[in-house]
Each structure stands twice: as structure tokens, then as C-alpha cells.
Amino acid sequence: MTRFAAELVTALVTLALGAAVVTGSLEYGIGWTEGGPQPGAFPFYVGVLVAAASAGNVLLALRKRRPSAGFVAPEQARRIAAFGLPLLGFVALALLLGFYVATAAYLAGVMRFQGRYRIASCIAVGVGTSAFFFVVLEVWFKVPLLKGPLEAFVRLH
Amino acid sequence: MANVESLLHGFAVALSGYHVLLMVVGVLLGILVGVLPGLGAPNGVTLLLPLTFGMNPVSAIILLTSMYWGALFGGSTTSILFNIPGEPSSVATTFDGYPLARSGKPAQALTLAFLSAAFGALVGVMLITLLSSWAADFALKFGPPEYFAVYFLAFASFVGLGGAAPLKTLVSMGLGLALATVGMDTISGSLRLTFGFDVLVSGVSFLVAVIGLFGLGELLISMEEGLRFAGLKARISPRAVLETIRAMPRYWIALVRGSAIGCWMGITPGGPTAASFMSYGLAKRFSKRGRSFGTGEPEGIVSPETADHAAGTSAMLPMLALGVPGSATSAVMLGGLMIWGLNPGPTLFVDRPDFVWGLIASMYVANIVAVVLVLSTVPIFAAILRVPFAIIGPMIVVVCFIGAYTVAGSKPDLLFAVLFGIAGYMFKKLDYPIAPLVLAMVLGDKAEDAFRQSMIVSQGSLAIFWSNPLVTTLTVIALLLLCWPTIARAMRAFVPVRRPADTFEE
Numbered sequence: 236m237t238r239f240a241a242e243l244v245t246a247l248v249t250l251a252l253g254a255a256v257v258t259g260s261l262e263y264g265i266g267w268t269e270g271g272p273q274p275g276a277f278p279f280y281v282g283v284l285v286a287a288a289s290a291g292n293v294l295l296a297l298r299k300r301r302p303s304a305g306f307v308a309p310e311q312a313r314r315i316a317a318f319g320l321p322l323l324g325f326v327a328l329a330l331l332l333g334f335y336v337a338t339a340a341y342l343a344g345v346m347r348f349q350g351r352y353r354i355a356s357c358i359a360v361g362v363g364t365s366a367f368f369f370v371v372l373e374v375w376f377k378v379p380l381l382k383g384p385l386e387a388f389v390r391l392h
Numbered sequence: 393m394a395n396v397e398s399l400l401h402g403f404a405v406a407l408s409g410y411h412v413l414l415m416v417v418g419v420l421l422g423i424l425v426g427v428l429p430g431l432g433a434p435n436g437v438t439l440l441l442p443l444t445f446g447m448n449p450v451s452a453i454i455l456l457t458s459m460y461w462g463a464l465f466g467g468s469t470t471s472i473l474f475n476i477p478g479e480p481s482s483v484a485t486t487f488d489g490y491p492l493a494r495s496g497k498p499a500q501a502l503t504l505a506f507l508s509a510a511f512g513a514l515v516g517v518m519l520i521t522l523l524s525s526w527a528a529d530f531a532l533k534f535g536p537p538e539y540f541a542v543y544f545l546a547f548a549s550f551v552g553l554g555g556a557a558p559l560k561t562l563v564s565m566g567l568g569l570a571l572a573t574v575g576m577d578t579i580s581g582s583l584r585l586t587f588g589f590d591v592l593v594s595g596v597s598f599l600v601a602v603i604g605l606f607g608l609g610e611l612l613i614s615m616e617e618g619l620r621f622a623g624l625k626a627r628i629s630p631r632a633v634l635e636t637i638r639a640m641p642r643y644w645i646a647l648v649r650g651s652a653i654g655c656w657m658g659i660t661p662g663g664p665t666a667a668s669f670m671s672y673g674l675a676k677r678f679s680k681r682g683r684s685f686g687t688g689e690p691e692g693i694v695s696p697e698t699a700d701h702a703a704g705t706s707a708m709l710p711m712l713a714l715g716v717p718g719s720a721t722s723a724v725m726l727g728g729l730m731i732w733g734l735n736p737g738p739t740l741f742v743d744r745p746d747f748v749w750g751l752i753a754s755m756y757v758a759n760i761v762a763v764v765l766v767l768s769t770v771p772i773f774a775a776i777l778r779v780p781f782a783i784i785g786p787m788i789v790v791v792c793f794i795g796a797y798t799v800a801g802s803k804p805d806l807l808f809a810v811l812f813g814i815a816g817y818m819f820k821k822l823d824y825p826i827a828p829l830v831l832a833m834v835l836g837d838k839a840e841d842a843f844r845q846s847m848i849v850s851q852g853s854l855a856i857f858w859s860n861p862l863v864t865t866l867t868v869i870a871l872l873l874l875c876w877p878t879i880a881r882a883m884r885a886f887v888p889v890r891r892p893a894d895t896f897e898e
Binding site for chain 1: 563573579
């Protein structure tokens, strides 16, 4: 991916967001009523600002186009994937099984498959961190985290 | 001297055992997030904020601000020992800090940085002590048009002084304002910009945005560069500290200049990052030893550090007196104030003097606590960075997502955090500034309310923004700042300025 493509895509995405804000606020009226500006007025002009500035960025990107400028080298893309994919897996797992199980699995998994640590230390760090968060959040600060079937099972039996 | 009396009352609040303990905890956590890549002051404070919902506001703000000071110090530690800025605002410290540390004087580099930082912070707090109640009195006269003009001024100064491409700043700010309008409209009660999605009804939390944009985005950037920490070892002896203290007066010009730049950039929302670069750039240009900058010149450490911390502390002044934060971190704290049920702005000085003066007094104490702690714990925190990234990286990820969840206990917030993380990564890589987005998200509602109330008063005429000398002055300054990039370019075309090679360019 070149820098030019990245600039262009980002500017087009923000342009689309600006356009979405504009159309979204038209729904609520952008004019004037007895009680002042209608609810859509402020977001409408903000949307126009975003869209206009994004259009300017598109033009700047086209004008300053330098084909040689890279955005992400293959090696960097690999590193991002190696970090980002387990991260997404963690989020999915947290939504399904709760934070505590997901934290233990994620930490142990990354340590095992990317850090090549011994299985015992992976499990120790994973479970230990999870337990640490449990003590700090649930016990100490009384802030409940998302829990899953395991916690429900432990509590019932 | 009503201020002095109020300040003494503040010290009575701040110096209780519980609060000093909170300062120690806050500073240590702050150094930790400052040292860790991907976690900085804005998202450190954000992550801690949900845990303070049940606390008394005075204790909560002392904890959060102490974390801020700690983070500012922690960021400098990694800059000097690892050549990796732990915070964006300590990038300029790497230029001379790392070379000096590598040349065999890591202890001198660190103490120099910490002491000048403390000096800058102290000047910032003194400025707040002297000016805040005066500024608040002044601001009590503000009506909606003046408030809107002040918000406009804050936004405009990002465009004018932020240093990033003006159009990109506008996009970032506009997106923040748009995100702030999502959900329930406080005036009409209608749901706006939800596009039929139920998850958008309650709006998009700026705290989740900060965690994604600053935390996850920054982590992705660090990962891409392939983190390998080959840091220098440092242990700081009391003798090294004393020697540096003795040497400090030599750098008085850099200290004064750095403080002045920092205070100015902190009050106008230029922020600590811009302040430290500006201070470094000016020092390099005007110092007699300008040529040796970049090779481990002490003045090259003193200048950015003083400005960084002066800006960090003085950013609290507009936040307290006007309710307009001067940096991303103080924007988060402003959001915290609203969550704790306080009404930020001049009325706070009247309604909750214990809060305001307790906070100001705690800034004196916490900065001293921070210097002592950071000097004595450098080896420990440097050791944390030597923990392999396969362990520490995922832990930071877990902390970020737990933080995003605890903001409101909502599942969709986790997905928002991911989206903001991707946006943060792209924005960082393409030099879109992120702080304006956060500031706009926090201030968006208030700015809109002020605008609508002004319009109601004036029956829809924009002329209300130049209807009296005060609001006219504010509007004119704001417009000048907004057009500053264009004005500066025009001026350069007429008056060719000699540009020293490789000055600061963000």
C-alpha cells in the first residue's frame, strides 16, 4: 500500500462520514424555529465542515502524489497482523466467555505461540494476571467486569 | 491576598494522609503508563477514571492529576534511557537526552530532565495560583456568546498553533464535534445521528474514543516498528542529584524561556507536545551552544522538559476557570468532573472552593512527590521495559479493553474501541492530530449549547459574536488563529525568513 492510497482512502472515508452527518441531520431540520435553531442545524454545519475539509485533503493527496512513498512495508504488515489478529480474538472471546477467561487465554496463547515460553509459565502468567484483575476490580473497587459461562458455573455449584 | 488564604485551606485538604497516599499511588501508576509504550497520560487517566466514580471528587481529582504528573515524568525516562518517547510530549527530550545518557552520563541526563520538569511544573502551578480566581471572576461575566467565542478560540488555536496540516486538524475536530452530537439532544430531546442503531442512542463515549485512539492506535504503531528495547542502565545517586542541582542556575535562560513557552501553550490549547518542540527549536536557534544541540547538550534537555511540564500544569488553568481544557489529558479530566457531578467553569470557584484549592495545593505537593519518586524508582521502571513485549504488549491490550468496558459496562464499547484504534493508527500514520478530536468530543455539547443559546438571544443573527468589546476581542483572536497558517504563509512570501536546518517540524 502506498502513502498516496492511504491518504486517499482516509480522506474519502472522512468525506463519507461528513456526508453521513449532513444527511443524518437533515432529518431533524436545519432551519430556524420559534425556540431557536432546529436540532439538526449544528451537526449539519459540522458535517459540511468535515466534508469540505476532507474534499480538500483528497485534492491535496492528488496534488502531492509521490508514487515512491510507502505506507506499510510487508514486514510491518506482518507485525501488525501478528499483533492485531490475536487482539481481535481476545475481544471476541471476551464478548463470548467474559473478560477473565479471555484474559487468561489471550496472554497464555500469545506467550506460547509468539514468545515461545514454556507452557507452565504461560498458564501461570495468564491465570495470575486474570486473578489480579479480579481482585483489583471486583473485590477492591467493586467494579463488575463482563463475565461468562465459567463464572456462572462456579457460582452455581 | 485572598488567594494565599484559599491556598492554605487547600493545603489543609491536600496534605491529609489519605490524599498524600493517593498522590503516591497516582504518581507511581502515572510513571508506569508513561514508561509503557501505547499507554500515555490521556489514556492512563481515562483507564483510571471509571474506578473513581465512587470516590469523593477532591480525592478523585488528586489521584488523576497525580497520575498525569507521573506520566509526564515517566515519558521522559524512556526518552532518555531507551531513545523511545513514552509520551508524544517527550519526543524532543530524546534529541539530547539519549545522546547524553549514551555518553556515560545517564544519571545526569535524568536528573537534569526531572529537575527542569519540576521547575516548569512549579511555574505552571504558581501561575494557576495567581491567575485562576481572577480568571474565574472574569469568566463569571461570560454569557453564552462569550462562551461560544472561547470554545471557538480553543478550536481555532488547534488549527493555528497545533502544527499539523490545517485541513487535517479541521477534519479531526469536526469528527469530534459530530460524534459529540450523536444520541440524545439535551435541548430538544430528540435522538440525533443514530441512523437507526440502538447502540448509538446513548451516544459515543469520549473515554472509549481516547482508549482506542491513543491507546490501541499507539500500540499498533509501536508494534509495526518492531519493539526492541535496548536501554541504558541507570542508577541515580544522591551525589549526582546534588551536582545537577548546583548546575541548574547555569541554565536559567532555558528554564525561564521554557516556562514561558509552556505556560502560554498550556493556556491556549497548544498542548505540551507543541510546547516542548517549540521550546527546543527556539533554544537551538538562540542559544550560544545551539551548534552542539543533538549531541547531548544539557540545555537541549532542560528546554523541552521545562516547557512540557509547564504546559501540562498550566493546561489546568483554563480547565478550572473556564471549563475549556488546554490538553487532551485535561479534556479527559474535564469529562471526569462532569461525571462526578461537578459543573466545570467559573462557578466551581464559588460552589466548591475546597475542590478547586485542594486540587491546586495538591499540584504543589504531588509534583514534589513525583520528583522524589521518579528519581528513586528509575531502575525499577527501566526494568519493566525489559520484560519481553510478548508479555507486556497483550497485558496493555487487556488493560485498554477492560478500561473501555468499565466506562459504562457496555459490550458495544469494546467494538467502538477497536474502531477507534484503527482510526487512531491511520490518523497517526497520516499526521492527523488526535487531540483536537478528543477535545471536540468533550466540548462539543457545551459549544453547541452556547451557540444555540446565543442564537436564541440574538434571534438568529451571528452579529452577537461581535456585539460587545469582550466577545469581539475573543472572536477576532480566534479568527486570527484560525487563519494563522495562511497569514504565516503570506508573511513568509513577503519577508523571506532564514530557516535554520532541521528545526522542529512535527
